[in-house]
Amino acid sequence: MQPMYTKEEWKKVAPLFASKRLAISTVEVAKAVLVDGQRITDVAEARGMTKQTAHAAVKRVRKILEEQGAGELVPVLVWLPPELAEQVREMAKPFPQPAAPKK
Structure with missing residues (x-):
């Protein structure tokens, strides 16, 4: 299978x-197929799972990526005055955000 994402793109959408x-x-199976270009049957066999289970994992990840327009999202880190930062936070609410680090 032809890879759909580069490793750099995958890192961007990982959150x-x-x-x-x-x-x-689930993520590892999808990465093997969508980034590394491995065949679903090969990934399933290597992981001791059915082809259907591996296919379902890839399908679930692809659906999330498509729903979120993942290929079009770009992370941004900038310093802004508080009032502008709040506006940017509001603009970002409809989009997925990385999980907050555990303390």
Whole structure:
């Protein structure tokens, strides 16, 4: 299978998966197919799962990416005055955000 995402693109969208509480194995299967270009059957066999389970994992991740327009999102880190920062936060609310670090 032809990869759909580069490793750099995948890193950008990775926070989506944490915010959607996807299992690590689901994300790893999807990455193997969508980034590394492996065949679903090969990934399933290597992980000891059925082809249907691997396909469902890839389908779930692709749906999340498509719903969120992940290929079009770009992370931004800038310093702004408080009132402008609040405006930017409001603009960002409809979009997925990385999970907050655990304390």
